[in-house]
Amino acid sequence: MSAEPYDLAVIGAGAAGLAGAVHAAGQGLSVALLDDAAQAGGQFFRHPAPALKAGRPQALHHHWSAFRELRSRLAASAVDHLTGHHVWTVTRDGDLPWAVHALTGADGEEQRPVCIRARALLLATGAYERQLPFPGWTLPGVVSAGGVQAMLKSGLVLPGRRIVVAGSGPLLLAAASSLATAGARVPLVAEAAGYLGYARHPGALAANPGKLAEGALHAKVLARHRVRLSTRSAVTEVHGTDRVEAVTVRRLDRDWRPLPGTGRRIACDALAVGHGLVPRIELATALGCATRQAPDGTSVLVLDDRQQTSVPGLWAAGETGGIGGWQLAAVEGELAALAVAHRLSGRPAPARVRELRRRRDRMRRFAEAMGAAHRPGPGWTHWLQDGTEVCRCEEVTAGSIREAVAELGARDARTVKLLTRAGMGWCQGRMCGAAVACLAAGGGGAAASEERRPFAVPVPLGTLAALDEPN
Amino acid sequence: MSTTDSSDVIVIGAGVVGAACAYYAARHGLSVTVLDRGAVAGGTTGAGEGNLLVSDKEPGPELELALISLALWRELSEALPPEIEYEPKGGLVVASAPEGLPALRKLAAGQRAAGVKAEEIPPERLPGLEPHLAPGLAGGVHYPQDAQVQPALAAAHLLRASGARLRLGEEVTGFLKGASGELKGVRTSKGALHAPYVVNAAGAWGGELARLAGATLPLLPRRGFVLVTEPLPQLVRHKVYSAEYVADVASGSAELQTSAVVEGTPAGPVLIGASREQVGFDRSLSTAALRRLAAQAVALFPVLARVRAMRTYAGFRPYLPDHLPAIGHDPTVPGLLHACGHEGAGIGLAPATGLVIARLVTGDKPPLDPGPFGPGRFAGASGTSGTSGRASTPR
Numbered sequence: 064m065s066a067e068p069y070d071l072a073v074i075g076a077g078a079a080g081l082a083g084a085v086h087a088a089g090q091g092l093s094v095a096l097l098d099d100a101a102q103a104g105g106q107f108f109r110h111p112a113p114a115l116k117a118g119r120p121q122a123l124h125h126h127w128s129a130f131r132e133l134r135s136r137l138a139a140s141a142v143d144h145l146t147g148h149h150v151w152t153v154t155r156d157g158d159l160p161w162a163v164h165a166l167t168g169a170d171g172e173e174q175r176p177v178c179i180r181a182r183a184l185l186l187a188t189g190a191y192e193r194q195l196p197f198p199g200w201t202l203p204g205v206v207s208a209g210g211v212q213a214m215l216k217s218g219l220v221l222p223g224r225r226i227v228v229a230g231s232g233p234l235l236l237a238a239a240s241s242l243a244t245a246g247a248r249v250p251l252v253a254e255a256a257g258y259l260g261y262a263r264h265p266g267a268l269a270a271n272p273g274k275l276a277e278g279a280l281h282a283k284v285l286a287r288h289r290v291r292l293s294t295r296s297a298v299t300e301v302h303g304t305d306r307v308e309a310v311t312v313r314r315l316d317r318d319w320r321p322l323p324g325t326g327r328r329i330a331c332d333a334l335a336v337g338h339g340l341v342p343r344i345e346l347a348t349a350l351g352c353a354t355r356q357a358p359d360g361t362s363v364l365v366l367d368d369r370q371q372t373s374v375p376g377l378w379a380a381g382e383t384g385g386i387g388g389w390q391l392a393a394v395e396g397e398l399a400a401l402a403v404a405h406r407l408s409g410r411p412a413p414a415r416v417r418e419l420r421r422r423r424d425r426m427r428r429f430a431e432a433m434g435a436a437h438r439p440g441p442g443w444t445h446w447l448q449d450g451t452e453v454c455r456c457e458e459v460t461a462g463s464i465r466e467a468v469a470e471l472g473a474r475d476a477r478t479v480k481l482l483t484r485a486g487m488g489w490c491q492g493r494m495c496g497a498a499v500a501c502l503a504a505g506g507g508g509a510a511a512s513e514e515r516r517p518f519a520v521p522v523p524l525g526t527l528a529a530l531d532e533p534n
Numbered sequence: 535m536s537t538t539d540s541s542d543v544i545v546i547g548a549g550v551v552g553a554a555c556a557y558y559a560a561r562h563g564l565s566v567t568v569l570d571r572g573a574v575a576g577g578t579t580g581a582g583e584g585n586l587l588v589s590d591k592e593p594g595p596e597l598e599l600a601l602i603s604l605a606l607w608r609e610l611s612e613a614l615p616p617e618i619e620y621e622p623k624g625g626l627v628v629a630s631a632p633e634g635l636p637a638l639r640k641l642a643a644g645q646r647a648a649g650v651k652a653e654e655i656p657p658e659r660l661p662g663l664e665p666h667l668a669p670g671l672a673g674g675v676h677y678p679q680d681a682q683v684q685p686a687l688a689a690a691h692l693l694r695a696s697g698a699r700l701r702l703g704e705e706v707t708g709f710l711k712g713a714s715g716e717l718k719g720v721r722t723s724k725g726a727l728h729a730p731y732v733v734n735a736a737g738a739w740g741g742e743l744a745r746l747a748g749a750t751l752p753l754l755p756r757r758g759f760v761l762v763t764e765p766l767p768q769l770v771r772h773k774v775y776s777a778e779y780v781a782d783v784a785s786g787s788a789e790l791q792t793s794a795v796v797e798g799t800p801a802g803p804v805l806i807g808a809s810r811e812q813v814g815f816d817r818s819l820s821t822a823a824l825r826r827l828a829a830q831a832v833a834l835f836p837v838l839a840r841v842r843a844m845r846t847y848a849g850f851r852p853y854l855p856d857h858l859p860a861i862g863h864d865p866t867v868p869g870l871l872h873a874c875g876h877e878g879a880g881i882g883l884a885p886a887t888g889l890v891i892a893r894l895v896t897g898d899k900p901p902l903d904p905g906p907f908g909p910g911r912f913a914g915a916s917g918t919s920g921t922s923g924r925a926s927t928p929r
């Protein structure tokens with residue numbers, strides 16, 4: 064790479080990365096925006112590919128116009144938007160610029176390695192879904208709540224006709240209302256938490272009227288479709304031979320332990336289940352960035368007042384600093400862009416920084432209150448049977464994980480992995496990590512897993528072999 | 535937890551070496567408590583590859599220890615459950631160019647004299663042993679005694695079979711001593727434990743423990759990266775590496791060195807490792823190390839070029855300046871024994887180390903002369919003075 068390094072490379076083109084790239088360019092910085100998807104938008108603004116010509120996606124999400132504005136600002140900017148770039152690692156040698164190593168192209172043969180150099184880095188890689196297993200969760204017809212949203216937004220297909228929605232967190236209501244709107248029958252939304260948790264943070268709630276309005280909107284949709292919401296209850300088992308035929312829903316105590324004698328069977332042909340999101344921070348932890356455990360139990364990056372991580376020159380925005388929704392992500396992206404511009408140019412920070420910080424802090428407080436309310440209770444592992452598969456890639460059961468802890472001396476996700484192979488497969492523990500960490504901690508709620516995954520995506524050996532020598 | 539807990543032997547460290555010490559001590563009739571501040575195999579053992587090699591060792595005390603250890607591993611493979619994934623698959627050392635052959639032949643001849651089975655393989659027979667090996671190699675030597683285990687599972691099953699009391703998540707913070715300086719036990723983050731003998735099997739952290747006990751052991755970490763591929767059908771049959779590896783192993787240089795040992799595993803992934811460099815306990819990814827590992831593996835097995843690496847990890851070999859482990863009584867602190875510093879061979883050398891330690895505690899005759907491993911050989915050394923390098927003659 065002989066070319067001049069960029070001022071800023073942004074990894075991830077969701078709300079945070081888009082805002083970061085657009086505003087950094089607005090400050091006169093040269094910017095590369097890398098994302099593995101074919102189009103900008105990230106998780107929330109996953110939209111129908113233009114070829115699909117699906118009518119009126121705005122019916123599925125009311126925040127479309129905010130996204131459209133960011134997208135047109137991106138198009139009008141000088142940002143180099145590098146789509147289809149899978150970043151596998153980020154390195155830095157001494158004072159040299161950052162090296163962002165990516166593979167381009169679709170999975171498989173044509174992947175081509177690329178190295179982008181930049182003086183500053185903004186990590187906006189978002190999150191993936193937290194899965195908590197239960198007996199039967201590997202049956203066809205069980206889908207993730209986020210997966211449902213993505214399916215509806217990009218392909219407009221329903222996973223079934225009679226769909227139970229279960230798990231915990233605000234995404235359940237969003238998923239249920241999208242499903243109902245798209246024509247599915249939703250007999251029940253089973254929410255494991257009590258929702259009372261929010262009441263403990265009235266300040267944070269009152270300061271976020273937008274969020275309340277959003278919730279009310281979902282509630283109205285659900286009422287119109289006569290969708291019932293049960294709190295403190297969970298799907299503890301799925302029934303069916305070739306695919307989902309029914310689920311058992313049980314009441315939970317405060318610790319999410321299923322109450323005996325409360326099981327009821329509900330017929331359905333699909334189950335959408337979600338337990339919130341887990342920040343995708345492996346590129347940062349591979350660099351040694353400090354993390355903390357957020358109130359929802361996930362491990363998130365420690366950030367300073369200006370969105371910088373503990374590693375100088377590396378900023379982060381959006382879900383990487385804690386799950387908080389797209390509006391917070393966009394505010395943080397802009398704030399990080401201004402901070403980077405300030406650092407690189409030495410010009411005084413614009414007055415807007417203060418306003419952005421205020422908004423960020425307000426939304427973060429709300430997000431953390433919500434995260435605390437939906438944090439998995441320590442009793443959830445009681446609905447696992449010894450034969451329940453926890454790691455799907457390597458087919459490791461709850462029983463063998465419990466044995467590794469009780470008999471072989473495992474104490475954390477890493478040693479469970481070494482002794483059982485849980486988390487060694489294709490997904491590298493993204494799917495089972497949260498559950499394994501809980502079981503490794505000897506049951507218990509949401510133990511954050513401090514796993515390092517130095518490769519964010521698999522890399523062909525031939526690509527590694529052909530890397531440039533550092534000068 | 536009771537603070538009057540006592541046993542015959544306390545082993546500090548639940549890695550493979552501590553596990554083997556516990557196993558053999560228990561088989562010698564001793565009551566054993568094993569302590570680790572973390573989990574079983576949470577240290578270097580969990581980052582090792584499980585090669586049990588004689589092929590990479592020059593004649594001398596380490597090779598002697600390795601030969602005994604390999605025989606013990608064979609016994610253990612019958613005593614322990616199959617989960618330890620013992621595979622006597624043999625090693626194949628290849629020379630890429632004819633210039634490499636004389637040194638390889640000379641090494642093999644010396645090893646043969648020491649009791650190693652080593653058969654020279656002419657180039658035309660290489661594909662028969664390893665069908666996917668690159669064409670055009672100059673030749674190689676086959677070592678049928680080389681074997682493999684899954685290190686973490688091997689350590690866990692050794693510990694379980696030992697019946698030792700296991701105390702995890704408990705850190706040793708000090709030592710209890712009697713009036714004349716003899717050890718009486720250890721102080722931990724949770725209390726005190728009593729025993730007349732304490733074994734320091736703390737691997738790369740053994741130097742710190744020695745210091746806590748008032749002893750000296752100039753241990754340093756030597757970092758290594760391993761690459762792990764996606765699962766593959768069997769593609770590599772032996773442990774295959776190039777002749778240059780032996781030179782790396784014996785080197786005292788702090789610089790990055792890499793010689794890829796390529797091997798398949800029962801679960802499918804191919805392991806490629808490992809690099810060696812002295813950078814302290816720094817885990818950050820070294821693209822230079824990965825590039826060289828990958829390039830060497832692809833040079834040996836061109837089909838690997840398209841195979842994807844799923845993950846990589848770093849570990850810290852416990853390294854002593856003369857490349858020999860410290861096994862035996864501490865010269866200054868009565869009751870303290872060391873079993874650490876096995877560098878890149880701790881998995882292979884663990885059983886023999888455990889047996890020596892058990893015999894030294896009971897006063898029985900060890901299976902070999904432990905003199906060359908005596909921790910007293912560093913007496914007067916200036917501690918962890920860094921990269922001073924190896925003794926003038928290897929081994």
Ligand SMILES: Cc1cc2nc3c(=O)[nH]c(=O)nc-3n(C[C@H](O)[C@H](O)[C@H](O)COP(=O)(O)OP(=O)(O)OC[C@H]3O[C@@H](n4cnc5c(N)ncnc54)[C@H](O)[C@@H]3O)c2cc1C
Pocket residue numbers: 074075076077078079080097098099100104105106107108148149150151187188189190208209210212213234237343380381382383387388389390392519520
């Ligand atoms: C199903 C679902 C429903 C949601 N509903 C709501 C809602 O109703 N209201 C709300 O406020 N929020 C909602 N959210 C959350 C919202 O999606 C996020 O808050 C928002 O997308 C955060 O933006 P982000 O930029 O941090 O991350 P993302 O939008 O996740 O963007 C990250 C981008 O980075 C890319 N990326 C990650 N790693 C790499 C890599 N190694 N190389 C290249 N690219 C990479 C990803 O592909 C992605 O495009 C929902 C989320 C989900 C999953």
Ligand SMILES: Cc1cc2nc3c(=O)[nH]c(=O)nc-3n(C[C@H](O)[C@H](O)[C@H](O)COP(=O)(O)OP(=O)(O)OC[C@H]3O[C@@H](n4cnc5c(N)ncnc54)[C@H](O)[C@@H]3O)c2cc1C
Pocket residue numbers: 546547548549550551552553569570571572573574575576577578579580581582583584585586587704705706707735736737738739740743757758759760807808809848849850851852873874875876877878879880881882883
């Ligand atoms: C990349 C790599 C590849 C390797 N490949 C091989 C190979 O193929 N074959 C081979 O034979 N060897 C190999 N090795 C070397 C091998 O892994 C080590 O020699 C071996 O694991 C050392 O084991 P140990 O039990 O001495 O140390 P460890 O496994 O590190 O155990 C020491 C334990 O002591 C504990 N401890 C430390 N301080 C305290 C304290 N104060 N209180 C309580 N507990 C404490 C630690 O938590 C740790 O669990 C490799 C090493 C690396 C890094």
